[in-house]
Amino acid sequence: MPIYMDRHEMEGATAKAVADAHQKDLKLQEKYGIKLMTYWFDESRGSAFCLIDAPAKEKVRQLHEEAHGSIPHKIVEVNPETVEAFLGRIEDPGPTAAGAQAPSGETQVDSAFRTIMFTDMKDSTAITTRLGDSEAIELFRTHNALTRDVLKQYHGREIQHTGDGFMVSFTAASQGVECAIAIQKALSTHNQKRPEASINVRIGICAGEPVEEDQRLFGSTVQLTSRICDTAEPDQILVAPVIRDLCLGKPFTFADKGEHALKGFDQPLRMYEVSWLD
Numbered sequence: 199m200p201i202y203m204d205r206h207e208m209e210g211a212t213a214k215a216v217a218d219a220h221q222k223d224l225k226l227q228e229k230y231g232i233k234l235m236t237y238w239f240d241e242s243r244g245s246a247f248c249l250i251d252a253p254a255k256e257k258v259r260q261l262h263e264e265a266h267g268s269i270p271h272k273i274v275e276v277n278p279e280t281v282e283a284f285l286g287r288i289e290d291p292g293p294t295a296a297g298a299q300a301p302s303g304e305t306q307v308d309s310a311f312r313t314i315m316f317t318d319m320k321d322s323t324a325i326t327t328r329l330g331d332s333e334a335i336e337l338f339r340t341h342n343a344l345t346r347d348v349l350k351q352y353h354g355r356e357i358q359h360t361g362d363g364f365m366v367s368f369t370a371a372s373q374g375v376e377c378a379i380a381i382q383k384a385l386s387t388h389n390q391k392r393p394e395a396s397i398n399v400r401i402g403i404c405a406g407e408p409v410e411e412d413q414r415l416f417g418s419t420v421q422l423t424s425r426i427c428d429t430a431e432p433d434q435i436l437v438a439p440v441i442r443d444l445c446l447g448k449p450f451t452f453a454d455k456g457e458h459a460l461k462g463f464d465q466p467l468r469m470y471e472v473s474w475l476d
Contacts, residue, residue, distance in 0.1 A: 333395075
């Protein structure tokens with residue numbers, strides 16, 4: 199059966215209320231031939247998302263309506279592998295680390311809000327022309343290895359490898375910024391040792407929820423992050439205002455780079471550069 203993600207706008211709801219609604223859904227899932235896989239809830243934004251294995255969208259609506267009356271504002275078919283890459287799981291969390299269930303049998307719930315990072319290697323085509331295929335492939339392998347090593351350290355989830363860059367998801371904005379700084383430092387160290395084979399990367403970071411207006415997982419957020427990355431210079435980290443705001447109180451230095459017009463977006467976006475040089 200198809201896998202659907204639905205979105206509920208539940209302003210004022212609490213995590214307990216959403217967990218209780220999820221339990222009511224579970225009791226009726228067999229009646230509608232549905233399997234409820236998991237859910238996420240962002241209390242601060244009043245947004246809840248359910249991941250459901252169902253024969254049709256209408257069955258999802260009917261289930262929620264009978265169980266608790268909260269009708270989804272949006273239901274989209276999704277790829278479970280993409281969902282897991284972005285959000286970290288496609289099933290309800292199991293027992294706690296101590297081996298005990300969550301209080302009152304409630305599911306442990308996390309926010310579906312995620313930070314997205316794009317990286318892009320400068321002049322990848324020119325590198326291949328200058329070095330030749332064999333040496334260029336070796337340089338790309340070095341780039342990939344250095345980047346992936348840092349992603350592991352900062353719990354970044356690799357969503358896509360573009361050949362000369364990465365698309366990555368983080369649960370926290372500070373993780374994304376710390377990871378971006380660490381990537382630039384790792385590449386700078388490499389470049390100092392091998393200036394003849396330097397690797398220069400631009401990085402863009404933004405954040406958002408998993409279902410956007412174009413009915414694609416992280417649709418608008420992904421596109422915006424990609425545009426931010428395209429705007430950055432080699433060795434530069436640019437972030438959206440939401441990232442700077444989410445990192446208030448963190449030991450990062452942000453420089454206002456002004457507003458930039460971005461292809462595909464009606465309004466210009468103010469961007470901030472993250473300082474990473476010691």
